[in-house]
Amino acid sequence: MEYTAYVWREGKHVLAEFPDCPGCQTFADAGDALLEAAKEALEGWLEAHLVDGDAPPQPKTHRRAPTGRKLVHVRIDAGLAVALQIRWARAGEGLSQAELAKRANVSQQQIAKLERPGENPTIGTIQKIAHALGLNADVELTA
Numbered sequence: 001m002e003y004t005a006y007v008w009r010e011g012k013h014v015l016a017e018f019p020d021c022p023g024c025q026t027f028a029d030a031g032d033a034l035l036e037a038a039k040e041a042l043e044g045w046l047e048a049h050l051v052d053g054d055a056p057p058q059p060k061t062h063r064r065a066p067t068g069r070k071l072v073h074v075r076i077d078a079g080l081a082v083a084l085q086i087r088w089a090r091a092g093e094g095l096s097q098a099e100l101a102k103r104a105n106v107s108q109q110q111i112a113k114l115e116r117p118g119e120n121p122t123i124g125t126i127q128k129i130a131h132a133l134g135l136n137a138d139v140e141l142t143a
Helices: 032-050 080-091 095-105 108-114 123-132
Strands: 002-010 012-017 024-029 070-075
Touching: 002 032, 012 032, 024 032, 032 070, 032 080, 080 095, 080 108, 080 123, 095 108, 095 123, 108 123
Parallel strands: none
Antiparallel strands: 002 012, 002 070, 012 024
């Protein structure tokens, strides 16, 4: 999963902001360092929203950047992507964690753990949750 950043140079710095994540921005002294800083800022922003119990915004497709900026796609950690997708799907169905847990035949604590950043669920658990939400769980390894 990836989010789009708008990137531009301002003086000695290169800046990045994420249009789908209000207030999420960062800067670096060089372009290569910016990608690492952007990923760190984005993941921190998303994790903070998950920890607060919110469903952060889903990434949108951006075809153009504003004048003077370029588009850069920043991929997030797979574990964080799974936590976000579970949170979004549960919220989209209007389910509480307890209701999803009952559907998936797991504990509410397991759902809460899956929606927190840094957890490492098994593929089997992800499949159970996906099935309970009427979704498929596909695993894809990309370069």
